[in-house]
Amino acid sequence: MSAGQGKGGGEADGVRLLHLARRELLDVVLPTLEGDARYRARLIANAMKIAAQEMDLGAGNAAATAGELEAFAAGLDGAPADGPQGPREAIRDALRSGEVDGNADLFALLERMTGRRRALLG
């Protein structure tokens, strides 16, 4: 998880605040808890980690994925870029129709997309 940055002028940004809050939760609060409360605290810490990662990397990842999906969809039959549906739906329909069976380029794209989503989980 990124430790975040200060916004300047003494103000921590949201990522920094989440990082510090999570550390406090894990280092100070968690050791005082038992059983179900301990489990719940771990869930909260996990959610904070994912939220901070998304604030830090989410927009860049989403833009990279959107660009790649659009480029791939543009090469499909039926000019999906001009249609009413987005590139995701066009690729889904191409998968269901068999147009991209075993397509190595699409497979590589799906691997990158999944990898980016996993990276957000820390």
Add this chain to the structure above:
Amino acid sequence: MTTTLEESRLAGRKAPLEAFLAKAAGAKAVEVVDARPLSGGAIQENWLLDLVIHGGPMAGPLEAVLRTDAPSTVAVSRSRAEEFALLKVAQQAGVTVPEPLWLCEEPSVLGKTFYIMRRVAGTAVPHRLMKESDLGGDRDELAGRLGMELARIHSVTPPREELAFLGTPSADPALEAVARYRAYLDALGGSYLALEWGLRWCELHAPEPQGPVLVHQDFRTGNYMVDRHGLTGILDWEFCDWGDPMTDIGWFCAACWRYSHPELEAGGIAPRGPFYHEYEAVSGRRIDPQAVAFWEVMAHIRWAVIALQQGERTLSGGEDSLELALTGRVYPPAIEEEILRQCGPDQWKASE
């Protein structure tokens, strides 16, 4: 966290519950000495009951479990009355289950249907099984025993009058599953392309159907109880249906249910060998590795869809549950990676 009987939600229902139990047990009276909720189980609510039965054929102390619906349910889950019927059929088929004792469909007792089963010893917690190598006894023997138990479940075949609620078996469970999960994804909205990739692979590589037999559909580590000596009971019968027996083999061996021991391909507890050997010996059915590989891909798709549905309950279902939200967020990417690993371009046969 412990909840005393007086603090529990059963407290106000103690008298009607005791009256029901006395009548069902053919006893003079039944005393509920203690009732503690079991944690876990997003769909069902389970209570540990300590009973004392006065008079009748079962006189004496009885450790039991009361199982009823949790506030939120899943549409595909069987009702408690159906689950009770399934437990009885499984018991008759020789499967090791918690003995089903009494079903109550009278709303005046608890306000909802419930049933009572005899408590079995041990634990079902997967992480304990992963960490404590002596839990469950010898692991190859445990895997073999589970193969035998699964073969006994699969010995139940349609038609069965008491299981009429299962309906007519599908002629092709594999292709029906493809259509069902596509419909679930459509209902969720969005486009889950890695899952769509897996579903298309499944459509092209569906094995010849076997069966139909009774399939458990959640036969995995975490849903059976063990003590230090071995298996004590198969749990969680709420997803049973008629289907292809390889469904359960694939679900049990799927990587997503091996927890911290991915190298132990039979449920994270043992190699496949002992599990397969006992299953084949008892069922008389040969396990086709290709068919199992198919059902392992389908197992991951199913688990991903379930995780997304659980996450969706917090988005539009009105349930503010961090646990469900994390389930929908954390599990799908790893499951999708596994699906892609199993269905790479070199694993596709040419489509016609």
